[in-house]
Amino acid sequence: MLKVRAVCLNHRDLLMIQGTYGPRRPEHRVPVSDGVGEVLHVGAGVAGFSVGDRVICPHFATWLDGAFDLRYFGEDLGITQDGWLAEQIVVPAQSLVKVPDALTDSQAAALSAAALTAWNALVDVGQIKAGDLVLALGTGGVSIFALQLAKLHGARVAITSSSDQKLSQARKLGADITINYRTHPNWAAELLNANGQRGADIVVETGGLATLASSIAAAAPNGRLALIGALAATPAEGAPTLDNLFGIVGKNLTLRGITAGNRRMLQSLVNAISVGNIEPVIDKELSFDEAPEAYRHLLGGHHLGKVLIRVSD
Template identity: 60%
Template sequence: MKAYQIGPQTGLDSLTPVERPAPKPGPGEVLLDVLSVCLNHRDMDVLKGRYGPKRDQNRIPVSEGVGRVAALGDGVTGLAVGDRVVGPHFVTWIDGDFSPAAFGHDVGITHDGWLAEQVVMPAAALIRVPDGVSNDQAAPLASSALTAWHAVVEVGKVKAGDLVLTLGTGGVSIFALQIAKMHGARVAITSSSDDKLALARKLGADITINYKVQSDWAAALAAETGGRGADIILETGGQSTLPMSVTAAAPNARLVIIGFLAGFESAGLPNYGSIIGKNLTLRGIAEGSRAMLARLLAAIDANGLQPVIDKRFSFDEAPHAYRYLESGAHVGKVVIDIARP
C-alpha cells in the first residue's frame, strides 16, 4: 500500500512517500480503508522535530480522518465491514477524566496515523459515522473539532446568550465559532486578515477584530460589549496572548488554554491579580475522549453542521497540502483525499 512517513523530522521536506505491506488487524483491532484525512498544526510540528522528542522515522503521520471498515480482527463486535468510522487520536481515553496515560497511544505521534491507504485502529476507540454525515463532515472531527467541542461545551458549559471569544481563524477557532452558534451563543473572533474576518461574519461571527489594526483587541472587545468581555475564551495563542485574554474576560469567565501559536513569553503574567479579581477559571485541555467525540458526532448529525473546508488535495499532493497549511492562507480545514467512495 501507499503511505507517507515522517523521515528525519528536519522540516516539511522530511515527509516521504513509501510503499508498505498491507497491514492486518490483530485481536480487538480493525483494518480501515482511509477515505479522507485533515491536517493540523501539530502535523507540521512533527515534521519539524518540534512536537516533543523526535519519533521513529518510519512513523506514518496525521491524527484525524475518516475510514471504511475493510476487515475485523478477532473479538471485534459492534462494527461491520463497510461501516464508516472515526476515532479520537488518544485511543485509550474512552470516557471520564483525562489521564496523562493517554499520551502513551497518540495516533500519528506514538503510533502510526492516517496518512496511508490503509490503517489499523483499536476497535474500542472507533465510532460509526451516521449515514447522514458526509466524509467532509466526519474527517475533521478527531483533533480540531473535538478540541473546540471540549473547550466550548464540555469545559465552557456554553449556553444561549454567552459570548465566546476565539483567537484566529484556524481549524479550532472556526469549529468553535460554529459550535457556539449552534448552541445559541454570540461569537467574537480575531484575525490579522479582513478577508478572513469577512468569512467569519458569513459563518455567524457577531464581533470581528483585526488585531493588526487594533493591537489592543481586549479594549476593542470591551468597547463592543459595554466593558463586560467574553464568557468563554479559547486561548490558542499561548503565553504571548494570555495576558490580553485575561483582560478580555468577563467576570466568572472560562479561559480554555489550547495552544501556543503566538509563541512564548519569558515574563510572568502581568495581570495575574485579575484571575482572582474576576473569579476566572483557567483550564488546559488536550483534545478529548471517545465519549466527547461521540457527543460531537451526534450534534453534527442532528444539526447538519458543515465544516469549513478551505482546500483539498489528492494523496499524491500531500506535501503541497502541508505547505499550504504552513502558509497560513487557510480558513478552516485542509483536506487530503485518500480514496473517494
C-alpha cells in the same frame, strides 16, 4: 483494519514532522491524527461494527471516557503511534465512532482533533449556554469549529484575525464581533467596547503565552479560558506578568489546559454535527499524492478552516 478515505491536517502534524512536537519521532512514523475510514476487517470478538461502516476515533485512541491521564500519550495516533496518512490503518475497535450516513467524508474527517478540541473547550470545560459570549483567537481549525459549535448552542461569538477578508468570512459563518488585531493591537479593549464593557464568558485561547495576558483582560467575571495552543508568537512578546494575577483572581477566572477529547465527547460531537448539519470549512482539498503541498499550504498560515487530503473514494 480501516481503509482511509480522507484526512485533515492540524498544527500538531506540522510540528511532528518538524521534530518539535515533544521528542523527535522515528523517520518511519506515519503522521496525521485526524481522519475517516471504512471498515475492511473486523477482529475476532468485535461487536457493533461491520465491513463497510465509516468510522472515526479520537487521536488518543485509548481515552474512552473520564478525565485525561498522561498514559494516553502512549496511544496518540500520528505522534506516538502510526497515524492516518496511509491507505490503511489499524485502530482499536473500542475507540471507534460510527459516522452517520448523513455526514460526508469531508464533514467526518475534520472532527477527531480540531473539532473535538473545540467541543471539549466549549461544552465540557466551558459549560456553554445560550447567550454566552465566546471569544475565539484566529481563524484556524479549532477557532472556526468553536465559532460554528458555539452558534449551534445559541451563543454569541467574537473572533480575531489579522485579515479583514477572513473576518468577513467569519461574519458569514455567524460571528457577532470581529476584530482585526493588527488594526487594533489592544484587541481586548476593542472586545470590551463592542460588548458593553463586558468580556467573554468562554475564551478559546489558541495563541499561547503571547496572547494569554490579553485573553485574561478580555474575559468576563467567572470566565472560562481553555488553553489549547501556542500559535501566536514567542512568550517574550506578550507573556503574562504578576499584574495579571489580579485579573485571574479578581474576576474568578478558570484557566484549563485542553488536550483534545475522549471517545464519549466525540460521540456527542458527531450527534451534534448531524443534528445541526454543520459543514466544516475546508480551505483546500488535495489528493494523497499532493500531501507535501497540503503541508506547505498549512505552514503558510493563509488558510481559514481545514486542509483536507483525499486518500480514496
